[in-house]
Amino acid sequence: MKRAKVAYAGGIHEATPYGAQHEAAQHGTGQIRLADGRVLAEDAVVWLPPFEVGTIIALGLNYADHLKELSGELTVTAKDEPLVFLKGPGTLIGHRGQTRRPAGVGFMHYECELAVVIGKTACKVSQADALQHVAGYTVCNDYAIRDYLENWYRPNLRVKNRDGCTVLGPWFVDAADVPDPHDLTLRTLVNGQVTQQGHTGNMVNDIPELIAYLSSFMTLRAGDVILTGTPEGVVNVDVGDEVVCEIEGIGRLVNTIVGDGAFGR
Template identity: 45%
Template sequence: MKLLRFGPAGHEKPGVLDANGVIRDLSGVIDDISGEVLHPGSLARLRDVRPETLPTAPAGARIGPCVGRIGKIICIGLNYSDHAKESNMAIPEEPIIFMKPTSSLCGPFDQVEIPRNSQKTDWEVELGVVIGKTAKYVDEAQAMNHVAGYCVVNDVSERAFQLERGGQWDKGKGHDTFAPIGPWLVTADEIKDPQDLDMWLEVDGHRYQNGNTRTMIFGVATLVAYLSQFMTLQPGDVICTGTPPGVGLGQKPPKYLVAGQTMKLGIAGLGEQQQITVDAVVPR
């Protein structure tokens, strides 16, 4: 299944993509794509729903983040061997973990803000792993039983804030709109091998990132098991698994985003995103 959420920000409804690519409204069946809805048993019951019997979403409806009420966004740094090389950083011996705040979430086609005083806002296409079943002290052999599905994530980053301002990486990763996810949550049964997915990203039509999840240092099963040793993974949590080479920081010379540019990105089988960059504004 390809599950999604549509409607105005903060008021999204759950939906499912039918065989013809039409968005169908699931709000008469479930209240959101979140929490226990993502449990394997709940997903099995959803598969029994015939999409063609559901009402269609309004034409042109906004697509929101594909998971609602996310508890935490856990990110893995330098998890592609070829990206670590382009960053002139050593390959990690254990996964590098940082977090994005849930306030950074936005839809896959929403605008992305360039923070105040930013000089080095960067892009990162990533495979997102959505937890469907509580995981605490799970081993690698059982880890995939806790995965509900996968999605595209753009781990937008401000490199100066991340690397030059002291402390941990979070301050360069947490600005509003720095975590577009979606368009769909593709359930795990539809992805034969999450360690063999092509992924790409373009800025203003120029292809910067061309990679594949096979070059991950720590694969999905390893990450789920590893993280569960340090924190309980709960249904709806999202793991951002790292990015392949081609980020702005790795260009020679480096290239960074400014307002008015268009990012387009995607992962095989998981759909595409597109965002226009804008200067950050203070809400009134």
């Protein structure tokens, strides 16, 4: 089952800055159906992250091809522990949102990632039991600005914790509807041209390994989300570009790059 959260000026549900919050489901091409039965065009609502997000846990360099792509600039290898960092809630926006490219930046790129949503508390779980703690999946586009990197293996705050730099959605897909999360194709299109292609089977550390590793020293709770990394093929994007991240069976996440002026900066 695929579910979303949107904001729309109508109803008596939880308020957001964009209107009342509603649960939504797919309804044909270009339409959604609110929980109260109303059918609306996709562009008639503001899309929100499709679940109540807890801690945002992000993985760097977790695809073998991407690791190889950057091998000339790295001091880490696939034998090292997973490269993990946390992100603040202000980074998040939803489907069809806008992400700011600051003036003067030389290289800003997308990262298409499978996002794993924790469904129940996980503390010191084994790899064998790890997937029992997964509620579902969504698509993530986690932007980075290379100009701000201190180095390739230590992402700093300006790279990964900028407002609106992490796009989630459009759908939350139940784990039961994803038979094998390690057998999914993913790709990114910039202005309709395919620029990145990959496969979740190419992760250096797969989902059970990540959950077992993380839960060995921190308790994972319902709503926590693990961004599992991106494959090779990241390219520079500029103001006006439409970036679409697709993951087989999970969804098609659309985002637009805007300049400082769109945010009054």
